[in-house]
Amino acid sequence: MRRDVVTVSAPASLSNLGPGFDCLGVAISNFGDRIRARRQPGPEVTWEWHRSSVWSAPVRSEDNTAVVAARSMLRRLDIATGVHLEISKQGRAGSGLGSSAASAVAAALAVAALEGRELEKDVIREAALDGEQAASAARHGDNVLPSLYGGFVLAQSDRLEFSRRIDCPTRLHLAIILPDVDVLTREARGLLPREIPLDAAVRHASLLGMLVNAICCGNASDIGHLVMCDEIVEPKRAVLVTAYQDIRSSAVHAGAHGVALSGSGPAMFAVCPTSESASEVTRAMQHACAHRGMESIARTSSVDTSGARIDTETGQGGDWPW
């Protein structure tokens, strides 16, 4: 069904989960993008922040993954008219929470939904990856795929057709903190070694295998333990987040099973045994930031298993619950 206005959401995502560097991501609740899209006569894609947006610093259009993804989707569906996007962002760019991927996914879905083509997830994925590439110069699917499909996704950047959703049979209780420091993905990537010893690669792989097994078994304690076992990426990147050690210690001390950076940071997440514990860990991590004189956004969260979605049955908009 063609529509003139549609409102869609796409969850944010944690990526680089422990030993899952560049391949394992998971969609999360309580962070993400919401976009209200409206047809407009010209061929342009324009945009503005919605008043509910937590993050609304100026972003140039060419850096906006939503705009790039929407243009790509229009082109892929061979649509001549333009679209106006009202974006509400519950996080911020450069957070490590897959914010640019959520924008790209939401925009691609919004354009598809305007045309009544929302079921073409493969096309939406490709358009969203075009958007993500504009932000990160890479077609890694480890944020885009969880944001689109929901749940945990193992993504192979050069062979996305191999990607698999991994179903976790239990509810995970997450605590997430977004400290107010900038980490440039490019700088974070520059810290990594180009080559690693074979035995380190084998250990890295086996830890990822164990993490996948723990997810399949729904073993939160093992998941928490294993996300802390990355020996290759996180030790190099931790230096970029001022309060890293304090946040990590405070989360573990408050009862988290484990805590790690998301993406290239500065966001960090903790896996907790219960929802009460997640609240406590959230407070502890935020307190650790405040103690270092650092602002932060912190919230409890869980795995979003739905992925990107049209927010109302009619697609005519509706409330903005955030």
Add this chain to the structure above:
Amino acid sequence: MRRDVVTVSAPASLSNLGPGFDCLGVAISNFGDRIRARRQPGPEVTWEWHRSSVWSAPVRSEDNTAVVAARSMLRRLDIATGVHLEISKQGRAGSGLGSSAASAVAAALAVAALEGRELEKDVIREAALDGEQAASAARHGDNVLPSLYGGFVLAQSDRLEFSRRIDCPTRLHLAIILPDVDVLTREARGLLPREIPLDAAVRHASLLGMLVNAICCGNASDIGHLVMCDEIVEPKRAVLVTAYQDIRSSAVHAGAHGVALSGSGPAMFAVCPTSESASEVTRAMQHACAHRGMESIARTSSVDTSGARIDTETGQGGDWPW
């Protein structure tokens, strides 16, 4: 219950499963070791081949992992008397089927069972690893742990307490071939690169993650596909097995989901859709060997989920079904 004679079995195992190099193994039916152990008065560990042994070429005592594991077990349990072992081997040393690990596990369990201490699996594991180390100069658990516990096991060689059994909810139909060529593990290891590019390591890890997920889901087709996806180890080692390409092609042509080397070869295994298909693939692989003028042992198999066991309730021996 202390016993004077006991008969135990330990399954053989496939290891280095696709991208699971040095960490992922699985216990298999129809190949393995059986040991009848008898107390003897002196402090010696002696041994002979049982008449049912398929493999009975002379092996020096100091190379025999069963003898080393039995000695280690006697020492660990602080037992002064000796043991005589009658070994029946349904494979051969240097096969890639974890033959030395099966011997070590069976011997360690046999000594424990003579003392009525068969439930002390941690101690049995350590004694078996002592035996395995005598053969391979390493304490990799990827053959010992499946042989002891049964099923798929992800083993971390330097942190065995992290090892996890991975349960596969479906029955896998396997075809296994052991071509009559020698592959020296040391030579096979010497072919491997010492360092690999980070992006190759990430791909390797994500493929192992997918393989673990496929095992957890019981998806035989994905398992077969993924064991063929190792880009680091198998391409280097394939050159050591003369008929490798022919065996691989014939198995796939006969309907296998996938086929790969086990251990450092020469054994190869194929994952098949049905038991009939496994029979057909077994024949096809053996035919490929014969066509190259090469002898082979080939059998259908499945995952052994029991691991090492005492063969009769009384532990007094019994039939030798092999």
